[in-house]
Amino acid sequence: MLIVQKYGGSSVANAERIRRVARRVTDVRAEGHDVVVVVSAMGDTTDDLIHLVKEITDYPPERELDMLLSTGEQVSIALLAMAIKDLEKPVISLTGAQVGIMTDNVHTKAKILNVNTSRLQNELEQGNIIVVAGFQGVNNVNDITTLGRGGSDTTAVALAVALKADLCEIYTDVDGVYTADPRLVPDARKLDAVSYDEMLELAHLGAVVLHPRSVELAMQYGLPLHVRSSFNHNLGTIVKEAAGMEKSLLVTGVAYDLDVARIGLFNVFDKPGIAYKLFKTLADERVNVDMIIQSAMRDDRNDIAFTCSQGDLKRALEVVEKLQPELGSSGYTSDSGVAKISIIGAGMVSNPGVASLMFEAIYEQGINLEMISTSEVKISCIIKADEARKAVRALHKKFNLAKGIDC
Amino acid sequence: MLIVQKYGGSSVANAERIRRVARRVTDVRAEGHDVVVVVSAMGDTTDDLIHLVKEITDYPPERELDMLLSTGEQVSIALLAMAIKDLEKPVISLTGAQVGIMTDNVHTKAKILNVNTSRLQNELEQGNIIVVAGFQGVNNVNDITTLGRGGSDTTAVALAVALKADLCEIYTDVDGVYTADPRLVPDARKLDAVSYDEMLELAHLGAVVLHPRSVELAMQYGLPLHVRSSFNHNLGTIVKEAAGMEKSLLVTGVAYDLDVARIGLFNVFDKPGIAYKLFKTLADERVNVDMIIQSAMRDDRNDIAFTCSQGDLKRALEVVEKLQPELGSSGYTSDSGVAKISIIGAGMVSNPGVASLMFEAIYEQGINLEMISTSEVKISCIIKADEARKAVRALHKKFNLAKGIDC
Numbered sequence: 001m002l003i004v005q006k007y008g009g010s011s012v013a014n015a016e017r018i019r020r021v022a023r024r025v026t027d028v029r030a031e032g033h034d035v036v037v038v039v040s041a042m043g044d045t046t047d048d049l050i051h052l053v054k055e056i057t058d059y060p061p062e063r064e065l066d067m068l069l070s071t072g073e074q075v076s077i078a079l080l081a082m083a084i085k086d087l088e089k090p091v092i093s094l095t096g097a098q099v100g101i102m103t104d105n106v107h108t109k110a111k112i113l114n115v116n117t118s119r120l121q122n123e124l125e126q127g128n129i130i131v132v133a134g135f136q137g138v139n140n141v142n143d144i145t146t147l148g149r150g151g152s153d154t155t156a157v158a159l160a161v162a163l164k165a166d167l168c169e170i171y172t173d174v175d176g177v178y179t180a181d182p183r184l185v186p187d188a189r190k191l192d193a194v195s196y197d198e199m200l201e202l203a204h205l206g207a208v209v210l211h212p213r214s215v216e217l218a219m220q221y222g223l224p225l226h227v228r229s230s231f232n233h234n235l236g237t238i239v240k241e242a243a244g245m246e247k248s249l250l251v252t253g254v255a256y257d258l259d260v261a262r263i264g265l266f267n268v269f270d271k272p273g274i275a276y277k278l279f280k281t282l283a284d285e286r287v288n289v290d291m292i293i294q295s296a297m298r299d300d301r302n303d304i305a306f307t308c309s310q311g312d313l314k315r316a317l318e319v320v321e322k323l324q325p326e327l328g329s330s331g332y333t334s335d336s337g338v339a340k341i342s343i344i345g346a347g348m349v350s351n352p353g354v355a356s357l358m359f360e361a362i363y364e365q366g367i368n369l370e371m372i373s374t375s376e377v378k379i380s381c382i383i384k385a386d387e388a389r390k391a392v393r394a395l396h397k398k399f400n401l402a403k404g405i406d407c
Numbered sequence: 408m409l410i411v412q413k414y415g416g417s418s419v420a421n422a423e424r425i426r427r428v429a430r431r432v433t434d435v436r437a438e439g440h441d442v443v444v445v446v447s448a449m450g451d452t453t454d455d456l457i458h459l460v461k462e463i464t465d466y467p468p469e470r471e472l473d474m475l476l477s478t479g480e481q482v483s484i485a486l487l488a489m490a491i492k493d494l495e496k497p498v499i500s501l502t503g504a505q506v507g508i509m510t511d512n513v514h515t516k517a518k519i520l521n522v523n524t525s526r527l528q529n530e531l532e533q534g535n536i537i538v539v540a541g542f543q544g545v546n547n548v549n550d551i552t553t554l555g556r557g558g559s560d561t562t563a564v565a566l567a568v569a570l571k572a573d574l575c576e577i578y579t580d581v582d583g584v585y586t587a588d589p590r591l592v593p594d595a596r597k598l599d600a601v602s603y604d605e606m607l608e609l610a611h612l613g614a615v616v617l618h619p620r621s622v623e624l625a626m627q628y629g630l631p632l633h634v635r636s637s638f639n640h641n642l643g644t645i646v647k648e649a650a651g652m653e654k655s656l657l658v659t660g661v662a663y664d665l666d667v668a669r670i671g672l673f674n675v676f677d678k679p680g681i682a683y684k685l686f687k688t689l690a691d692e693r694v695n696v697d698m699i700i701q702s703a704m705r706d707d708r709n710d711i712a713f714t715c716s717q718g719d720l721k722r723a724l725e726v727v728e729k730l731q732p733e734l735g736s737s738g739y740t741s742d743s744g745v746a747k748i749s750i751i752g753a754g755m756v757s758n759p760g761v762a763s764l765m766f767e768a769i770y771e772q773g774i775n776l777e778m779i780s781t782s783e784v785k786i787s788c789i790i791k792a793d794e795a796r797k798a799v800r801a802l803h804k805k806f807n808l809a810k811g812i813d814c
Contacts, residue, residue: 078475
């Protein structure tokens with residue numbers, strides 16, 4: 001078999017953990033499998049580098065940020081390759097550029113366009129374990145790009161797809177995907193399987209187990225992912241097509257995201273092109289807008305509200321300020337202290353009662369809803385950030401997620 | 408003018424120093440010059456990385472060492488580029504691979520074969536200041552190589568040669584090349600100019616101002632180097648052809664090297680091929696042999712002694728042990744605690760009296776000579792390491808180097 005494994009930053013945070021990952025990798029190799037290992041930067045490396053940047057400039061060019069941050073994974077792959085070699089297995093480390101992970105030119109948030117597998121194939125044929133730097137690629141002018149935080153998951157899935165791997169294992173510091181964050185909800189239950197759709201919503205919603213783009217890519221190519229812990233040998237959670245899974249459950253899990261900022265515009269013109277103008281400009285400034293809500297207030301005026309990450313808030317407000325005359329808005333508000341709470345479940349699509357159950361649970365806690373947004377497999381609410389934990393516990397209980405039965 | 412500048416690790420050791428280098432670079436740019444800047448890894452980065460390696464393995468593969476250590480310079484170039492951009496000058500950072508510094512395959516000690524200038528030319532035409540990672544290159548299979556410690560000097564000279572630069576400035580933490588180490592000899596004098604030959608011997612002998620390969624390369628292409636301090640604007644020392652320089656002086660400077668180990672073999676066969684066998688095998692094991700002395704003891708037997716760096720001693724002794732039967736030696740000794748003391752001067756070639764003055768100075772200090780070796784422009788002696796400082800001071804005095812007149 002050809003197995004692609006991905007280890008996150010906490011799994012390679014120090015020399016001892018790197019040696020442990022090396023043993024895991026060589027054990028799999030000893031069973032006769034080909035192994036490609038994708039690793040992230042060691043523990044706090046990225047934060048340390050960002051700290052250095054802040055001592056130098058408030059406006060680092062994004063190309064240079066990529067040049068800087070990509071060194072974190074390069075350190076990891078070199079050290080892991082040394083540890084594997086120390087166990088007397090043939091091994092070679094490769095950067096994103098050396099692998100041939102071709103991306104677009106959007107520095108710090110690049111998308112993979114293509115993976116050139118010739119060097120990988122060649123190294124596998126020579127019997128090497130391959131250790132690949134996650135999170136990074138190279139654009140068409142040979143400049144280093146990065147895929148955004150958590151991009152190592154995407155690297156692993158892209159390599160598994162390109163190499164037609166038999167298995168793609170995502171190692172992390174938890175046992176798998178849970179019905180809610182186990183640190184928050186003590187009786188949260190590990191799911192044996194979850195659908196791509198549900199995982200996609202979970203990842204987007206801040207359960208932060210898998211990078212959403214990696215799930216999209218896996219779904220697109222039908223590649224099952226095994227999310228499991230690098231600290232034990234327990235089976236984790238399989239992410240795959242919905243068929244034959246815990247479909248009957250209305251709600252599969254509860255997710256929350258504390259990195260949310262909310263912006264509301266009052267009384268914008270009600271005419272074609274207004275939303276386009278606003279969200280196109282935000283996209284051009286690379287503000288990742290998440291929820292969008294528009295509601296008619298009067299005949300010729302609308303309110304528009306949207307959320308983004310707290311890090312994007314400043315840029316978003318600059319856009320809003322600049323566009324005010326064009327949008328005709330009478331003013332705007334913003335709040336950097338909100339959270340998004342969501343319930344996810346492939347079974348909820350045909351059951352309108354789920355939403356009211358959710359609102360009931362939140363109401364019972366005396367929590368006010370600031371925004372609501374729904375999709376086929378999830379319902380999300382914006383509430384005050386300091387009430388997020390209470391809301392998650394209440395929802396987990398309301399939907400009986402600890403027992404895995406319908407409410 | 409096109410100016411290539413090189414800044415060592417101490418010049419970019421922290422954010423504040425990086426910002427200072429950025430100001431220096433942009434000042435030169437503001438005068439209308441094109442600038443290519445070569446930087447080393449920040450301060451202790453390389454040592455920190457080596458420390459990590461030691462926690463993982465005693466036998467790191469050299470390819471992976473290069474993969475690891477090259478990240479140090481990559482961090483420096485990204486941060487310096489950010490600092491320059493913060494001063495509102497157009498700038499781009501490039502790794503050795505991106506520049507196209509092609510090397511051979513000898514990892515950790517690679518030699519530059521060729522510099523592809525197309526990207527450099529292109530970035531200069533676009534008005535960019537270019538910040539290049541020193542110390543590193545790329546081999547013919549796109550693997551990262553490093554040029555050995557101090558290799559950033561070689562990078563700077565190679566770029567200056569390839570770009571036909573008007574000036575190559577090597578910034579360091581001292582004001583230039585001195586008649587002796589100023590920390591050891593308080594009245595040591597800064598030299599305004601020094602010849603390539605003398606600088607080559609000075610560098611080889613541990614004055615550690617310039618990497619010897621950079622001097623060889625500069626000499627080969629007749630490129631003058633300006634060695635100066637990054638902490639002030641004083642003129643430093645020009646390294647150039649001997650013509651018109653302080654030739655009349657018998658002795659230009661005193662150098663010492665404390666990183667020396669000595670190995671002596673007794674009674675080896677006196678027949679053709681013995682020295683070849685020994686030193687070929689040492690070279691194959693990448694032991695850098697420095698001084699070699701052979702002397703006939705009896706009709707059919709010789710003693711052979713040589714020196715290498717202390718880090719190479721273990722490998723050298725393994726070679727000697729293995730070859731003993733073939734060499735016929737009756738035994739060997741080694742000493743890791745010796746130093747090499749040398750006097751350098753282009754004027755000494757035709758003056759045999761210099762050697763005896765040197766030996767006199769050393770004898771007056773009661774120091775024993777363990778090995779002696781001479782060349783056209785230098786005389787070197789191996790003595791006990793703990794007597795090195797005393798010997799340097801005595802020689803500086805004996806040759807009146809503080810005053811710059813002949814003795």
